[in-house]
Amino acid sequence: MMDLLTYQQWDFVADAYIPILAAASLYQIWKSIKQKSSVWNGSGIRPMLWSVVIVYLVMKIDAATGIWSSLELDYSTHLALSLALAFPLVRGFWPWRFLVLLSILLYASLMVYQNYHTTEDLLTTTLVVLPVLWFLTANANSRNKLNRSGQIPRTTEHSPTG
Secondary structure, three states, rough: OOHOOOHHHHHHHHHHHHHEEEHHHHHHHHHHHHOOOOOOOOOHHHHHHHHHHHHHHHHHHHHHHOOOHHOOOOOHHHHHHHHHHHHHHHHHOOOOOOHHHHHHHHHHHHHHOOOOOOHHHHHHHHHHHHHHHHHHHHHHHHHHHHHOOOOOOOOOOOOOOO
């Protein structure tokens, strides 16, 4: 089925995936802020940005230490970035989360088909990055629940007493 397109056409599809996913994630965050959604509560961008920072931090650590290459593997910055961009959508109970997960699996399959990475590259990248993403988004979601319940104030500013 992959023979429907040329290598270059599949390469274009692969190159377009992350910008499209980033646009969808930012749109969902904007929409949630606009609708004052209880899921995002206006702070969905923070965990996503921290996730992106973590993705590139792991890339720099790998470049400096050669962790993946010492195992004859390659850290997949593209898969890690797609997980960072998609994870808030999946954890945020976005109605299309199944399609987001499916798109990541198809993207990973495309990277293997195009010989960008091996399955082992993608699995090790996922095993390292996914727990961190889970922590970042779970932490943000629990803080939002506490903020909405009134247990922890959002700011330290106090209104003037009169």
